Amino acid sequence: MKKKNLFLALLLLISFTGVTGKTISNAQIQEQKIASLLKKMTLEEKVGMLHANSKFYVDGVKRLGIPGLALSDGPHGVRAEMNLHDWNYAGWTNDSATCFPPGTALAASWNRALAYQRGIVLGEEARFRKKDVLLGPGVNIIRTPLCGRNFEYLSEDPFLVAEMAVPYIQALQSKDVSASVKHFLANNQEDHRTSIDVSVSERALHEIYLPAFKAAVMQGGSHTVMVAYNKFRGDWCSENEYLDREILRNELGFKGILMTDWGATHSTVKAALAGLDLEMGTEKKDYNDWYFAQPLINAVKEGKVPVAVVDEKVANILRVMLETKMLDEKSREKGKINTPEHQKAAYQSAAEAAVLLRNENHLLPIDFSRLKSVAIIGDNATRKHCSGGLSSEIKTIYEVTPLEAMQKKFGSKLKINFAQGYEKQSVFHDGNNSGQSNSDKVDWKLIDEAVKTAAASDVAILFCGLNHDFDTESFDRQNMKLPYGQETLIREVAKVNPRTVVVIIAGSPVELAGIANRVPALLWTWYGGMEAGNAAVDLLSGTVNPSGKLPFTLPVSLEQSPAHALGNFPGREGKVNYEEDILVGYRWFDTKKITPQYPFGFGLSYTTFELSATTADQKVYHTKDLIRIKFNLKNSGSIYGAEVVQLYVSHPGSAVLRPTKELKGFEKSFLQSGETKTVEISLRVSDLAYYNEAAKGWKLEPGEYLLQLATSSADMLQTIKIVVE
Numbered sequence: 001m002k003k004k005n006l007f008l009a010l011l012l013l014i015s016f017t018g019v020t021g022k023t024i025s026n027a028q029i030q031e032q033k034i035a036s037l038l039k040k041m042t043l044e045e046k047v048g049m050l051h052a053n054s055k056f057y058v059d060g061v062k063r064l065g066i067p068g069l070a071l072s073d074g075p076h077g078v079r080a081e082m083n084l085h086d087w088n089y090a091g092w093t094n095d096s097a098t099c100f101p102p103g104t105a106l107a108a109s110w111n112r113a114l115a116y117q118r119g120i121v122l123g124e125e126a127r128f129r130k131k132d133v134l135l136g137p138g139v140n141i142i143r144t145p146l147c148g149r150n151f152e153y154l155s156e157d158p159f160l161v162a163e164m165a166v167p168y169i170q171a172l173q174s175k176d177v178s179a180s181v182k183h184f185l186a187n188n189q190e191d192h193r194t195s196i197d198v199s200v201s202e203r204a205l206h207e208i209y210l211p212a213f214k215a216a217v218m219q220g221g222s223h224t225v226m227v228a229y230n231k232f233r234g235d236w237c238s239e240n241e242y243l244d245r246e247i248l249r250n251e252l253g254f255k256g257i258l259m260t261d262w263g264a265t266h267s268t269v270k271a272a273l274a275g276l277d278l279e280m281g282t283e284k285k286d287y288n289d290w291y292f293a294q295p296l297i298n299a300v301k302e303g304k305v306p307v308a309v310v311d312e313k314v315a316n317i318l319r320v321m322l323e324t325k326m327l328d329e330k331s332r333e334k335g336k337i338n339t340p341e342h343q344k345a346a347y348q349s350a351a352e353a354a355v356l357l358r359n360e361n362h363l364l365p366i367d368f369s370r371l372k373s374v375a376i377i378g379d380n381a382t383r384k385h386c387s388g389g390l391s392s393e394i395k396t397i398y399e400v401t402p403l404e405a406m407q408k409k410f411g412s413k414l415k416i417n418f419a420q421g422y423e424k425q426s427v428f429h430d431g432n433n434s435g436q437s438n439s440d441k442v443d444w445k446l447i448d449e450a451v452k453t454a455a456a457s458d459v460a461i462l463f464c465g466l467n468h469d470f471d472t473e474s475f476d477r478q479n480m481k482l483p484y485g486q487e488t489l490i491r492e493v494a495k496v497n498p499r500t501v502v503v504i505i506a507g508s509p510v511e512l513a514g515i516a517n518r519v520p521a522l523l524w525t526w527y528g529g530m531e532a533g534n535a536a537v538d539l540l541s542g543t544v545n546p547s548g549k550l551p552f553t554l555p556v557s558l559e560q561s562p563a564h565a566l567g568n569f570p571g572r573e574g575k576v577n578y579e580e581d582i583l584v585g586y587r588w589f590d591t592k593k594i595t596p597q598y599p600f601g602f603g604l605s606y607t608t609f610e611l612s613a614t615t616a617d618q619k620v621y622h623t624k625d626l627i628r629i630k631f632n633l634k635n636s637g638s639i640y641g642a643e644v645v646q647l648y649v650s651h652p653g654s655a656v657l658r659p660t661k662e663l664k665g666f667e668k669s670f671l672q673s674g675e676t677k678t679v680e681i682s683l684r685v686s687d688l689a690y691y692n693e694a695a696k697g698w699k700l701e702p703g704e705y706l707l708q709l710a711t712s713s714a715d716m717l718q719t720i721k722i723v724v725e
């Protein structure tokens with residue numbers, strides 16, 4: 001080694017070893033940096049970092065080279081720039097972004113790689129827009145079909161939510177942007193979200209509501225967590241010692257920033273001691289009056305909050321800054337925006353999300369080249385959805401509607417007859433009252449016109465469902481019905497055209513009982529983001545084979561759904577009790593033997609699959625073992641496609657109530673026609689445990705367990721018995 005190189009190597013070695021000569025880890029170096037910065041800061045400077053200085057920005061300490069934080073919504077695209085001090089958009093011309101299909105659509109793809117891809121795109125776009133924290137993903141459990149924010153969340157099943165959230169977070173953060181997993185915890189309804197007090201058992205907390213947050217923090221390494229608006233067992237989530245200190249910090253080992261939702265702080269001392277780090281969105285004009293501003297300085301001076309507690313908060317913020325290279329801008333990800341690759345990712349996400357619910361006599365896919373005419377009917381054929389939903393709304397540079405895509409792809413070859421069919425009658429009001437009332441009027445003039453159009457066309461395609469007057473932050477839906485008289489419209493059209501296809505565009509369950517058996521084909525395409533129309537038309541024409549699976553149960557009616565069957569939604573006198581306990585979603589339907597309209601995990605394909613040769617690697621397992629299930633999956637049909645094989649676990653001999661079955665694994669496989677693949681799904685024996693309240697921990701019961709491979713929670717293909725000792 002040359003002399004100069006030797007010197008450099010020595011220098012490097014010295015900088016990585018302490019006075020004792022022992023190697024210092026990167027984490028130790030980081031903690032030393034944090035400690036040294038803290039030493040140089042005044043109390044005022046520290047507290048300055050603990051509350052916002054505008055809607056989405058937080059101060060740093062310029063004199064020490066500590067930058068401020070820039071935060072932005074949201075989960076499926078980087079939101080346009082807002083004014084600093086009000087909720088209006090700033091009117092920039094360079095803040096359009098890629099718009100992905102929202103959360104339920106991501107979960108419906110059951111494809112972890114797509115979650116990762118989305119994280120990468122969001123990270124690159126957030127960096128291009130100079131953001132440090134992107135406020136998502138939203139991982140609250142879909143407890144009721146009515147929650148206005150279901151579309152942003154992912155699923156009724158904690159395992160599926162966790163499996164999608166982890167790669168999303170890891171990818172996003174690999175681009176030097178922090179995720180903010182939200183809303184911690186039990187924000188499962190929008191009605192009364194800022195006041196409701198949620199009561200839930202320890203078991204349901206650990207088995208249903210916590211796992212996604214746990215995975216986001218422990219596996220995903222989420223740098224920030226956003227506390228929910230609501231109360232949990234009597235205390236606001238923003239000052240909830242049990243949730244914030246005991247569970248999040250102590251049990252999950254969270255070392256990042258715990259921030260409030262916008263306006264969710266209610267105290268200074270209690271919140272500070274409970275572990276809250278950052279106050280956002282408080283509705284007080286003077287930022288100095290916020291709970292974590294002058295009042296916190298006073299509380300420290302009065303001895304009510306130890307300086308060490310303030311230091312802990314600043315350290316959490318500095319740690320996140322170091323993790324995302326904020327103190328070293330030169331080496332930080334620069335990002336890019338609206339690239340063709342990003343748009344392709346949005347398209348893939350839409351195409352893989354669609355769930356084929358019904359396809360009698362193989363009506364789909366449609367060979368448009370053999371048609372002379374097609375009727376395109378419904379408000380959702382022309383409606384753009386990216387800019388709706390409130391905090392998750394995206395200003396996108398384009399959004400392709402289904403009608404536009406039809407015209408572009410087939411307009412020169414066949415006659416496209418458009419009919420409005422139904423009209424949007426609601427108006428979105430931000431705040432307390434939704435525009436949903438009076439939205440069931442049947443407009444016979446529009447229906448008659450649509451019927452005529454359908455009768456005169458070879459095929460009728462109705463684009464129906466909801467819009468963001470319903471699927472939105474701030475309030476819940478009033479019922480599960482298709483609004484604006486759509487059910488009548490669909491029935492009337494189906495009467496005159498036997499080749500009627502219904503495409504549902506919605507982010508949460510809608511009642512299909514009145515139409516499901518009256519139309520031959522039903523395809524659920526969600527809100528499809530900027531590429532919605534292209535994806536929908538490619539699915540209808542067979543360019544893409546549907547491979548999505550429902551991430552929630554579609555009940556026949558609302559009354560079937562657990563929270564509603566038990567009368568525990570939206571609560572009474574400011575309180576809601578999650579009486580259904582662990583029986584959320586399909587866990588309820590299965591255990592109570594209720595047949596839904598379509599089960600969780602369900603979705604058809606244009607091809608067929610066969611599963612064979614299922615084996616477990618052992619018959620008897622012990623606590624620390626990994627269970628490896630292998631099987632062969634064959635595409636037995638004639639076209640390329642993908643199947644999601646799901647692994648459900650049952651413990652019939654349990655001493656306690658267990659759901660009839662629970663999802664513990666899944667794998668999506670893409671296969672050419674005739675191709676066979678060997679697929680492996682593994683799970684840990686410890687994943688078979690239930691949460692025992694008396695022992696305050698997970699309990700693994702010995703005995704026989706059933707592992708079932710399935711194509712939905714109601715379609716079991718193969719069962720394997722194993723024994724746990």
Ligand code: BGC
Pocket residue numbers: 073135182261262391473
């Ligand atoms: C929402 C959050 C969002 C925040 C900032 C709140 O109303 O609940 O999810 O990130 O606003 O827009």
